Amino acid sequence: MSGRGSASTLSEHAHERIRQDILTARLAPGQPLRLAALAADLGVSMSVVREALTRLSEQGLVTASPNQGFRVVPLSGSDLSDLTSLRVTLECSALERSIAQGDVAWEGLVVSSHHVLERAGDPDSATPDQHQQWSLAHSAFHDALSAACGSPRLLNLVRTLRDGAEIYRQWSGPMSKEYGRDVAREHRTLMELATARRADEACAALKYHIETTTRILLDSQAMPPTAAAPA
Structure with missing residues (x-):
């Protein structure tokens, strides 16, 4: 080398x-x-x-x-709201394109990545290693939903925004159950709607999935201390 x-x-x-x-x-x-x-x-x-x-x-x-x-990067409510708005716009566009253009191999990728995510367990009760395994499986599932969009630039933007959102998700995760959230059901619904080619419903479910993390964090007022002063 x-x-x-x-x-x-x-x-x-x-x-x-x-x-x-x-x-x-x-x-x-x-x-x-x-x-x-x-x-x-x-x-x-x-x-x-x-x-x-x-x-x-x-x-x-x-x-x-x-x-x-x-x-x-520090966290802030305004950054989270901005990030959420962009994610909804771009990820829903990528998902809609994938549903329109994806073939059977894409459907198989969505189903198989969801299967791995389900088997990764509960991120809130996992050990640090298991939690990381779940996070990787979670990212792979969302990557699969957008994989057939046909635009490498769009995929790159979606992944970059999702990385930014992942920091916030780490803070909202422990609160999700307190708010009655069933993240596993949300992922299964996304998988089923996407592979059934029900684009409008799939995009609505993805919008709900993304926005719920934001709502939980903002409603709970549980943002970390750095939230008030983004650098």
Whole structure:
């Protein structure tokens, strides 16, 4: 392996590790990200960590400023509302296109990814490793719903917005049952409507699924302390 290839591999590894730590709330919203500490933890150079954090900043998971350095993106009600509106518009468009254009192989991908998600268990009662497994299965299921939309740019935007929303979902998850939410039923409904090619109902179900997380967080007033001052 060339030195260039090795550097690329290290950067990708650092990026994915930090990304997963953010998405699973191991790194809290607003938390400073120290280059030296992350480099020591990951066993890479600070330049590799800086490159990974710069990429995460471009993806909306990290903020960077000359005075404060890198931080996990803080949460705010206004950001959540904006994020939710964009997700509804773009994910519903991607789902509608997939239903119109997807073939039998796409249907199979939706069904199989949903099966894996169901078998991943309950994220709120899982161990950290099981919770991460559920989060990956959850992302894969939503990826499958959009997979046949025919637009790589749309898919990339949808995934980036969903990563941003995942941080909020980590906070809303424990409250969902208190609000009587049945997330597993919501996912099954999405799978059934999408594969039945009932586009209007599927998009309405996806809109409800996305907006419910926002409603729970805003209604509960349980946003984390960083919510008031996004950087």
